[in-house]
Amino acid sequence: MPADRRRSNLNDLSDDAQMMWTNQNVDAMSVNNGIAFAPNVTPITFNDPPPLVDATPCESSLFPSVNECPAPRRSGHGKRKPENHIPRPPNAFILFRSSFIKSQHVSNKVETNHSTLSKIIGLTWQNLPLEERQIWHHKAKVALSEHKLKFPDYAFRPLHGKGKDKRKVREVGPKDLKRCEKIAELLVLGKKGEDLDVAIKEFDKHHAPEVVTRFEAPITAQTFEKVSSNERKDSLTKKTRGTSRKPSASSSEALSTPSSSPSPPPSLLYFSTPPPEQMRGLRSEPCFDMVSFGQYPCTPDMPTNHLDSPNYPFDRVDAQATLAYQQHYGPAPSAPTTAGEAYTISTDCHSPQLSIDTSLIPTDAWTRDSSPASTASSHTSYDTPSPNFYDPYIDTFSTQSQSHAPHYPLQEQSQVYAQGAHYSGCDAYVDTVHQPHAQSAVSEYFGASLETYVAEHEAKPLLASSTVGLDYQTYMGGVPQYSL
DNA sequence: CAGAATGAAAC
DNA sequence: GTTTCATTCTG
Numbered sequence: 001m002p003a004d005r006r007r008s009n010l011n012d013l014s015d016d017a018q019m020m021w022t023n024q025n026v027d028a029m030s031v032n033n034g035i036a037f038a039p040n041v042t043p044i045t046f047n048d049p050p051p052l053v054d055a056t057p058c059e060s061s062l063f064p065s066v067n068e069c070p071a072p073r074r075s076g077h078g079k080r081k082p083e084n085h086i087p088r089p090p091n092a093f094i095l096f097r098s099s100f101i102k103s104q105h106v107s108n109k110v111e112t113n114h115s116t117l118s119k120i121i122g123l124t125w126q127n128l129p130l131e132e133r134q135i136w137h138h139k140a141k142v143a144l145s146e147h148k149l150k151f152p153d154y155a156f157r158p159l160h161g162k163g164k165d166k167r168k169v170r171e172v173g174p175k176d177l178k179r180c181e182k183i184a185e186l187l188v189l190g191k192k193g194e195d196l197d198v199a200i201k202e203f204d205k206h207h208a209p210e211v212v213t214r215f216e217a218p219i220t221a222q223t224f225e226k227v228s229s230n231e232r233k234d235s236l237t238k239k240t241r242g243t244s245r246k247p248s249a250s251s252s253e254a255l256s257t258p259s260s261s262p263s264p265p266p267s268l269l270y271f272s273t274p275p276p277e278q279m280r281g282l283r284s285e286p287c288f289d290m291v292s293f294g295q296y297p298c299t300p301d302m303p304t305n306h307l308d309s310p311n312y313p314f315d316r317v318d319a320q321a322t323l324a325y326q327q328h329y330g331p332a333p334s335a336p337t338t339a340g341e342a343y344t345i346s347t348d349c350h351s352p353q354l355s356i357d358t359s360l361i362p363t364d365a366w367t368r369d370s371s372p373a374s375t376a377s378s379h380t381s382y383d384t385p386s387p388n389f390y391d392p393y394i395d396t397f398s399t400q401s402q403s404h405a406p407h408y409p410l411q412e413q414s415q416v417y418a419q420g421a422h423y424s425g426c427d428a429y430v431d432t433v434h435q436p437h438a439q440s441a442v443s444e445y446f447g448a449s450l451e452t453y454v455a456e457h458e459a460k461p462l463l464a465s466s467t468v469g470l471d472y473q474t475y476m477g478g479v480p481q482y483s484l
Numbered sequence: 485c486a487g488a489a490t491g492a493a494a495c
Numbered sequence: 496g497t498t499t500c501a502t503t504c505t506g
Contacts, residue, residue, distance in 0.1 A: 087500085087501060087502090088492080088493085088499090088500055088501040089492085089501075090491095090501055090502070091490065091491040091492060091501070092490080092491070093489070093490040093491060093501095093502095094489090094490075094491080094500095094501055094502050094503095095502085096490090097489070097490085097502060097503075098502050098503075101502080101503060101504085102503095112504085112505070113487095113488090113504080113505060113506085114487080114488070114489095114502090114503050114504040114505060115486090115487045115488040115489085115504090115505080115506095116488075117488075117489085117503080117504085118487080118488035118489035118490095118502090118503085119488055119489065120488095120489090121488090121489065121490095122488075122489035122490070123489090125489075125490070126490095137491095140491085140492090144492090155493090155494085156492075156493050156494060156499085156500080156501095157493095157494075157499095158493075158494055158495075158498065158499035158500065159498095159499070159500095160494080160495055160497090160498060160499070161498090
């Protein structure tokens with residue numbers, strides 16, 4: 001009877017929709033079937049303090065859930081909701097996150113930004129032992145049952161088309177994925193609170209945020225041709241695509257290869273290099289994030305222009321930087337053939353990193369109504385199996401024992417993660433805060449006429465990425481600057 | 485109010 | 496397959 005439930009009027013429900021999803025009732029119940037199993041929870045007691053049942057069937061040892069009194073629930077996501085809005089039952093991760101935040105495993109000293117925290121918690125979640133995650137899935141299941149008991153008429157009714165004009169303007173951060181990973185790693189190892197403070201403080205001493213540059217997939221004359229013909233109707237009909245994400249636990253696409261996701265053709269507009277003011281006008285986000293470029297200790301010969309500074313000499317064309325690289329260092333790395341492949345030029349202190357994700361941008365990437373971040377291609381670049389094999393329903397549906405799949409060590413996961421589209425805020429994201437010289441090369445790259453370049457080097461990928469990387473390496477003189 | 489994460493559920 | 500929305504809080 002889902003149809004019936006759907007028809008039911010949510011607004012009939014009483015005003016006690018102010019809920020806080022904690023695990024307080026969860027552990028007191030057992031979920032062995034879909035029927036009533038929570039005798040102590042009724043629609044009335046749903047918000048009541050936790051029953052004093054100690055017999056927790058299972059509790060995370062690593063991150064025990066917080067059972068203190070819930071803080072009054074803030075209206076979800078700060079969005080205005082109807083007075084009697086009934087929130088969705090939380091999923092396992094949301095429960096985990098909630099509890100995690102509340103227990104302050106990561107103190108304010110380490111991280112305050114919740115976007116970053118989400119990242120950290122996400123990484124932690126991925127690295128959580130299977131059993132631990134299972135516990136949270138169990139809690140989620142119980143929460144769902146509770147929810148059903150309390151709101152038997154509830155049906156999730158997402159407002160489709162609501163976010164049609166929504167676009168991911170720009171990614172916050174991700175300042176430092178490595179740092180997030182480190183924190184997550186330590187967390188899974190049991191370090192939290194003050195221990196973590198100390199460990200991260202030490203880590204921060206030696207760690208510098210990595211440089212990440214994103215370029216779209218290599219442009220060839222062929223693709224250019226193809227695009228030109230398709231461009232018009234494409235841009236007329238295509239709408240923004242939603243954000244998909246990296247492989248998830250229950251998703252079978254986790255194991256799919258990136259080659260199965262053809263890239264959308266780049267747009268004609270993309271090929272031309274508009275004047276900076278036009279660029280800013282066309283796109284709602286800047287090409288580069290150079291917020292604190294000036295913080296970096298500059299040497300006299302270092303460029304100090306911001307790309308988005310009006311003073312930046314965009315007319316200074318130096319396409320030869322790329323060619324010079326090829327002449328000097330030989331052929332570039334083999335061209336990626338699938339969207340989402342990434343060049344990753346060594347990352348540690350000995351050779352500072354430059355990751356280039358070559359995901360294509362949607363056709364209208366330079367127009368207002370699209371989001372590079374929301375292309376599927378930018379989220380399918382996992383060329384290793386997902387570390388996440390956990391099937392929350394493994395107990396209900398007996399599947400090919402995925403649960404016995406190997407648990408990927410963090411390091412490996414990180415690589416997978418780093419090659420994904422998590423720097424997907426724009427086509428070329430360069431954190432030059434710590435590597436200003438890289439900016440120089442990128443600037444030159446962008447100053448060049450790509451049209452000319454493509455015409456002259458047809459069927460060859462643009463290699464600005466490599467140029468930038470080497471440029472920076474050269475600048476660093478091969479001297480280790482940071483240790484990780 | 486977007487953003488960050490993952491996952492459930494609806495289109 | 497895609498989109499929304501659960502949590503949380505800051506910028």
